[in-house]
Amino acid sequence: MVLPQPDDDALTSGRTARPRTILMCEPTYFDVNYSINPWMDPSRPTSQASGLDQWKYLHDLFVELGHEVELVGARPGLPDMVFAANGATVIDGKALVARFRHAQRHDESEAYLEWFAQHGWTDVRMSRHVNEGEGDILFAGDVILAGTGFRTTRAAHDEVAEFFGRPVISLTLVDPRFYHLDTALAVLDHNEVMYHPPAFDEQSRELLAAHFPDAVLAARADAEVFGLNAFSDGRHVVLPQAAVGLAGQLAERGFEPIGVDLAELLKAGGSVKCCTLELRR
DSSP, X not given: OOOOOOOHHHHTSOOOOOOOEEEEXXXXXXXXXXXXXXXXXXXXXXXXXXXXXXXXXXXXXXXXXXXXXXXXXXXXXXXXXXXXXXXXXXXXXXXXXXXXXXXXXXXXXXXXXXXXXXXXXXXXXXXXXXXXXXXXXXXXTTEEEEEESSSSOHHHHHHHHXXXXXXXXXXXXXXXTSOXXXXXXXXXXXXXXXXXXXXXXXXXXXHHHHHOTTOEEOOHHHHTXXXXXXXXXXXXXXXXXXXHHHHHHHHHTTOEEEEEOOHHXXXXXXXXXXXXXXXXX
């Protein structure tokens, strides 16, 4: 794999990549045999082999960028386990494991509880309220951004604040295509984010504008190809390759965008960030 070379502006931007520890799940049983979001159409053919190849490229890219990647074992009958970000939220060595809204994903919670126990994590519990992990709970330096509207409940936001002891900003999603917060917003670095304003209600847009006045605002064309379902290490931003406009905006800010093809996994409503659970010890 050959990584793109930064241009002179990127070299002088002061952006610093920080190695992360990531948990991923190989799409051994990937399929779309039910529909729980607008992207899922069971009548549309899927390729497990293509999904695995695309996921493996992303996995190897993270390793080449210097990140440590750990794996949670896939389980039969759980085709969405590839979207590891939904499994938990992990901050300060504490893990709040997801409680999924839809019955098709309920058993994933037990898989994550077992993984954390087997790997020496001691401050772990399952959410009391519907809470779909980093799908809706994103750590943005000084605050936690928490989404609601389609999956995670508002009550879960209070639980997140109590469990992690950090302030939480609640944001309401209004477009079912952007059913998780990580499909409409991405954290770039500490207090820097990018997001698609029409995905949020008016109050949420006002909160985002107040807290992140210099945010990157994504156009509809880039949001609709899941360009905001991205992963940033503070310098490199891995995002769907189809989000060309957003990649250009990021480059102008001194980031190094790296486009990847996860079109097969997008058939289930997920992309880069959905496959990536950050383990913050």
